[in-house]
Structure formats: C-alpha cells, structure tokens
Amino acid sequence: MRFLKGHGTENDFVILPDPEGEVDVPASLVARICDRRAGIGADGVLRVTRTEHNPEVAEQSAAAEWFMDYHNADGSVPEMCGNGVRVFARHLIDEGLEKGPEFTVATRGGVRTIRVEPNGDITVDMGKPVVRGESVTTVGCQEYTGLHVDMGNPHLACAIGDPVVQLDLSHQPGFDTAIFPGGVNIELFNPVGTTRAVMRVFERGSGETRSCGTGAVATAVAAASMTGDTTGTWTIEVLGGTLTVILDEDTSYLSGPAVIVARGELMLAE
Numbered sequence: 001m002r003f004l005k006g007h008g009t010e011n012d013f014v015i016l017p018d019p020e021g022e023v024d025v026p027a028s029l030v031a032r033i034c035d036r037r038a039g040i041g042a043d044g045v046l047r048v049t050r051t052e053h054n055p056e057v058a059e060q061s062a063a064a065e066w067f068m069d070y071h072n073a074d075g076s077v078p079e080m081c082g083n084g085v086r087v088f089a090r091h092l093i094d095e096g097l098e099k100g101p102e103f104t105v106a107t108r109g110g111v112r113t114i115r116v117e118p119n120g121d122i123t124v125d126m127g128k129p130v131v132r133g134e135s136v137t138t139v140g141c142q143e144y145t146g147l148h149v150d151m152g153n154p155h156l157a158c159a160i161g162d163p164v165v166q167l168d169l170s171h172q173p174g175f176d177t178a179i180f181p182g183g184v185n186i187e188l189f190n191p192v193g194t195t196r197a198v199m200r201v202f203e204r205g206s207g208e209t210r211s212c213g214t215g216a217v218a219t220a221v222a223a224a225s226m227t228g229d230t231t232g233t234w235t236i237e238v239l240g241g242t243l244t245v246i247l248d249e250d251t252s253y254l255s256g257p258a259v260i261v262a263r264g265e266l267m268l269a270e
C-alpha cells in the first residue's frame, strides 16, 4: 500500500491514500505503523478517503469531498487533530485533489475550512473553543491547575511557573478521570508577555509530541483568559516550531507550516 509521511511543526503523520474507502485501519495496524523502531514512526495516521464512502461522516459529504480519518499512535480514534488536518490539506493540494486557496475537509469534529496562505502556510478554521472550567494535572510530584478547553477533543491547558523545558513528560501526567473519562490532552505552558507562550504537550493516545494544533488553540484560550481576554492573536512556540492562533468572537484559526517529506510502499499488513 502506498504511503506518505508529513508533519506540521514536527507533529508527524503517516498518510494512507484510500480514495474509495477500501482500506481497514484497525488499532493494531496503526500502532505498528506508528512504532518508531519497528514501523515507519509517527504521532498518528491520516487515512485520506472520500467523505461519501464513510457512513459516520456521510452527512458532511455535500460540504467536503475528503474525510480526514485520523488515528492516534496507539490506534485510538479522537474527534479532531489540528496539525493533522493541515498536513492532510497539504497532501490534497500537492496531489491536485483540491485546488485551493480555500476548501473544506470533513472530520469527526465537523467540516473544517482550510486556507493556503501566500507564503505556503496552511490555516484552518478550528471552530469556537468551549471552556468547561478548571481541573488539575500532576507531573511528577507537582500539581498544576489549568483550563478544561473543548476543541472537539478534550484539553487541559495549564500555565505554570516552572520552565516547561525542565518538565519530564516521559510518563502520563495525572488527571481527573471523573472530568475526563475518555482521557485528555495536557498542555503545560509558560506565557511570555501577553501574546506569546511556550508550550509542551502530552497527547492522549500518542504521548509527548513536538506539537499539537488543537493544544495550541487551547493554550491560547487559557493564556488569554489570564488577562480576562477571549480574543487576540497568539504565537505558540512548541518543540517543533511556531504556530499562530487567532481567537475571535465566533471562532479560532490555527496557522503554520505543513510539509510532506517522504513517500513509499507500506510492507506492514494486518
């Protein structure tokens, strides 16, 4: 089977083209593909398939030809992936499957509008973040309080006093399973002034990653809330680069680079 590999600020994905919806991607296969030693290695898998062939999103087929079927590295299936949809869009453009500069993509979190910027960056309309209150995470023996932000998928974004570069995120941080029964993506960030933050993330289903698009928006929301703001433009620095988040009254936008770096033939089979 043909595959490609791409990343958005080093949040990396294996792309499986499956226009007619003929390929099954069980969790075990996804986990083997994403294995960084025995597989290709990635934070997740993006199956590229026509919306009309996927009953779970069939109602979006009038609005978007292509469905981003995203899987976390452990094979779990989340609602949304912000960097994933930007890399997915890059693939559609490169392959001539969409012309741009604006088009739509179906996701489990709903239809997303994409814009290819003049400098090649890809911007996605991420919808309106929903703040659901506060919660606490534990990293090592340290507790941090943050905002529960719903981006379609769940986030706990915590401003912390300790430098994020010093955190050990090699293990799952603790969280309140009563608030997050399906798990949660945990962002730890240091605000820098009023429009910038340095963020690290431990993703549900993938572990620490070098970037997270939905997490960057959640971080911007939490950072803005520290000064009572709900709108503004934020620069979010992640281990893999820089993302821009715009919060406005009705929605949010995530922008940054997205590139394809390899293509090949997948030898793994179920």
Ligand SMILES: N[C@@H](CCC[C@H](N)C(=O)O)C(=O)O
Binding pocket: 011, 072, 078, 079, 080, 081, 082, 083, 084, 153, 154, 185, 203, 204, 205, 206, 209, 211, 212, 213, 214, 215
């Ligand atoms: N890396 C993603 C988020 C992927 C999904 C997440 N791990 C979850 O389980 O909700 C992004 O760029 O948003």
